[in-house]
Amino acid sequence: MASLIATKFTVPQGLLLALVGFVLVLFVLVVLMGFIFLLSFIIRSLDKKGKKAKIESEKPAEEPALAPGSSGQIKLNNVDERTAAMIMAIVADELQTPLNELRFISVKEVTEEGK
Amino acid sequence: MSAVNIGEILKNLWNGSGYSMIHWQQIVMILVAALLLFLGIAKKFEPLLLVGIAFGMLLTNLPGLNTEANALFHSEYWFNGSINYGEVLNHGGLLDILYIGVKTGIYPCIIFIGVGAMTDFGPMLANPKSLILGAAAQLGIYMALILAITFGFTGEVAASVAIIGGADGPTAIFVTKTLAPEKLGAIAIAAYSYMALIPLIQPPIMRLLTTKKERMIKMEQLRTVSKKEKIIFPIVVTIITCVLLPSVAPLLGCLMFGNLLKECGVTDRLSDTAQNALMNIVTLFLGISVGATAQFDSFLTVDTLLIVVLGLVAFCFSTAGGVLMGKLMCWITKGKINPLIGAAGVSAVPMAARVAHNEGKKWNPDNYLLMHAMGPNVAGVIGSAVAAGFLLAIF
Incomplete structure (x- = not known):
């Protein structure tokens, strides 16, 4: 260079x-x-x-309609989710009603002292 | 067969052997080559290149292999004005033929394609401010340039010595083969030796220039860089820099081409070849032919000693430049930048980044500076290539 x-x-x-x-x-x-x-x-x-x-x-055109009774929240009082799910399933079975047609407001553990 | 004839044959054999022509300077060069082989093999100092360079040096300095007929490398073909490639091809030795790749700049450029294919510019794209650290860490190049001129070197040799401070072997070879080919052996050996010594050279300077508080700074996590950014980057860098400094095109163009092969996602085979097979083959040829230039008559001089000393000075100033710029950025950002990552601006990838990371971890075990240091580290590769382009444009 x-x-x-x-x-x-x-x-x-x-x-x-x-x-x-x-x-x-x-x-x-x-x-x-x-x-x-x-x-x-x-x-x-x-x-x-x-x-x-x-x-x-x-985005989907319309949100699918919720099944009646399946919306809302449930209050768990001293109960874990697994136990609450089992209780709800037993109740639905006893009533011979589909689970999504029932509305659970709360599930509460009842103790001897609480009676 | 008569006794007289046997004597004559033995005499001819002796006269034809290298032992009858041995010179003390050749013994010194053989010892230097043995020392470099020891450093490369036993101490693992940049072994991929240093072993080749040392063996080339050994071959070219063996007595008997420096005669016109037997020489593997003829310095007179290369260092005495214009080069006659016809003569090189017709009468040159093996190392003369291999040296064509150095002299024409093919080997350093192919190595740069491989380096580009191995480099992830992501940390630099995530933190573009690290480019300033990469620029500041080129300070050593210019300090060594001033000192070399002060010691009476010509501009061409001074520029070749100075580029050692860029801590980039292929760049140093590319500049020196153009400006001062007779000093190529000494400069390449100094450059690769100091690159291997980075873990010893840098930490004391880093500690000297920073406070404990600064060294303990933890940096924020880097953002994720998109694929698009990584693909566009090498294309636009090539356009911006090569138009501004055309002399930088062979080095930076190849670096960015290699990086594009890696990032574009459709040339995986080429990227794999560039960073493995091709690079290994060229490294082999480059090492041995660069070593061959270190012949005793041009190597055993006071200049070589000065080159070794100035190379060390250049490395020290480059480290200091990066750390001081890191301190300035730390002060401006109110403690968001750990100044240690500035030292990684010398472009020895990834060793300088590892040194910064390890130094940070020593002072704060929770600190993880590696990715932050990779930014200035790869910026340093671009910085030293730009500096080389400037020096080539001037001389």
């Missing part, structure tokens, strides 16, 4: 060269940093828009 400038340098020339070189590296990498910020901003906003559109297009 042909040399653009004299190959022998004085120390001040070397200092200037080093300064220019360091500033150039810093400049190029700062430009790249700015580009990366811009790129990630654009891609993330495009992805957000895309996701929103996807969610809307995938």
